[in-house]
Amino acid sequence: MSALGPEEIYQRAVMVNDGSGVLVTALSADHSYVLTARHNLLRERTNVASLMEPNETVVKLRVGTEIEVRQLIVSPVLDIAVIVVVSQTLDPTATSTSVEMEQSMWLVGFPEIRRNLNDPLRLFTGQIESFGAMSIDVSTKSFAPVDEVRGVSGGGVYIKAAKRWILVAVECEMEGRLQEGHHWLRCIGIPAFDDLIREHGFPPILPPFLLSFSQLADAAFSLPGFECPATLQRLRTVLLSVIRTNLATDTPTPNGILSTFGKRLLVQEDPECSLLDRKLWISWLEYLTLSVLLDRPQVVDADYIETLRSRRRFLYSGSDGEWTAFVERIIQSDLGDLADDGLVLVSNRIEGSPAKTRSIRDLSRVVPDIGLPLSGALDIGIPRKPIGKVKLFHLDGLHMDCIVRQEQLYDNKLGLDEHTVLQLLAEAYRASIAQ
Known part of the structure; x- marks a missing residue:
């Protein structure tokens, strides 16, 4: 696997309805996955029963090309989801559970306020503030108003190791109260997505x-x-x-x-x-x-x-x-x-x-x-x-x-x-x- 640069990361970023997602490989000749936040697939953000149908879910590449959606897999507990899509040509997706406090990180997503621009994608820099068994909290000063956060939910969070970009989490919400203004984001680690995929009998995130x-x-x-x-x-x-x-x-x-x-x-x-x-x-x-x-x-x-x-x-x-x-x-x-x-x-x-x-x-x-x-x-x-x-x-x-x-x-x-x-x-x- 060649070392991924920003352009390769950008090619993995997708728009999921009004939010974002990250395209990853599956150990399958038939399909790939999009990891995202569950609320991107709900008609009502907090109502799991309002889950959209696959044919209502719109997944687009950065260039605007739509990807065929085959199935939606959602967690009943966590704000995470896996979208099964038609197979895409991708380099292997390197993932990791190993992160450190104050480690530099990069978040890739599609802010709502940029959706009508020629290039709606944005890369946000920050650092890891805390992490647990399932979640990772990150901070970023590169967000301006809160409006810029909207649309980024479901985007991939990366770290750099051995000259490679490693996917460690998916962003799902603001951490803390809005008025706190500390620019922290709550992200869910890749192991939670691995578990969700396995529980539903799908092949792992492998090339x-x-x-x-x-x-x-x-x-x-x-x-x-x-x-x-x-x-x-x-x-x-x-x-x-x-x-x-x-x-x-x-x-x-x-x-x-x-x-x-x-x-x-x-x-x-x-x-x-x-x-x-x-x-x-x-x-x-x-x-x-x-x-x-x-x-x-x-x-x-x-x-x-x-x-x-x-x-x-x-x-x-x-x-x-x-x-x-x-x-x-x-x-x-x-x-x-x-x-x-x-x-x-x-x-x-x-x-x-x-x-x-x-x-x-x-x-x-x-x-x-x-x-x-x-x-x-x-x-x-x-x-x-x-x-x-x-x-x-x-x-x-x-x-x-x-x-x-x-x-x-x-x-x-x-x-x-x-x-x-x-x-x-x-x-x-x-x-x-x-x-």
Whole structure:
């Protein structure tokens, strides 16, 4: 997932009748969600029985395009609602429950007094004043008269972390009495929306590409740098055939892998929002495909993946810099149960291929004392053994070394059949890893 800037936040902001809302992804190929304040969907603000029908509810993008509404889900207790809308193309929605007192925040919404302007959207800055299990109170000096607050209810509240915008709450009302004039707003945290969605049997707020690796197949093995388009096309066709044949039925879905391993998929100290990076799951698909080439398993199921991780571990970082800058964090990551001569494959959001494919051989240059047990949440009370002869490779660099820089081996003019191409690929990866 690329780091969201203000424009990407603005694209998520929607108008919901006379109020605002925030458009988020759903783990579904059919629909997305709009999170909003419940009173935006009521004919009478405090009367839950006056709920509008879906066909009476108007949801519009910033540019004025109307989105089809399919269903309304409202809380009987809290001033929150989820609008189920036809599926929209969105980057993954990073959410968090972690906020701090006096932390900077940004609120995006559509004030009533701006509705007739060419650009009715406004971004308000402020800070978090207090928070509890469900609610977050924020203050903002950027509101002028109270009239400017009207229409903003239901807007998304964001914080910034790890160079990313993180959705933490939805604004629902003024906090305190109007005459107090302290410019505080009451917001409801995202967990309340998660609960509401789950209670009604709808899929969670996750990107739809986590449903199946098949949705990521076309993005795998992009292999930039080829001179011959025909050779590139032939190689990608062969690799996609491996994916379709071996990773279609019994293989756990990306969401299943996410549920099983969670933050263990990440380099130590990487923010949890990195788990929603599309690049992570494209790399996971490439990691599994590479393992099929090397191991030729009968089936790629949960048992195979568990065994695979004891020999060949994959870790991801949302960093967009050179991976050699965080090798020490890689070593401090989840390497429990990795064989002494195991392999660690790393991927991150760097543009293009990394400067180095393999890290330095002498890990004692990276870890001050390689004999000390390494930290790890899964090994509480169980000291870790030293790393041993673990090798560290960057997955994108490995593709570059084994495929792109050896383009002549796979030249389309040679007329190689699929079996021969797969053999050559396996031999190239095996030789590179063995060095």
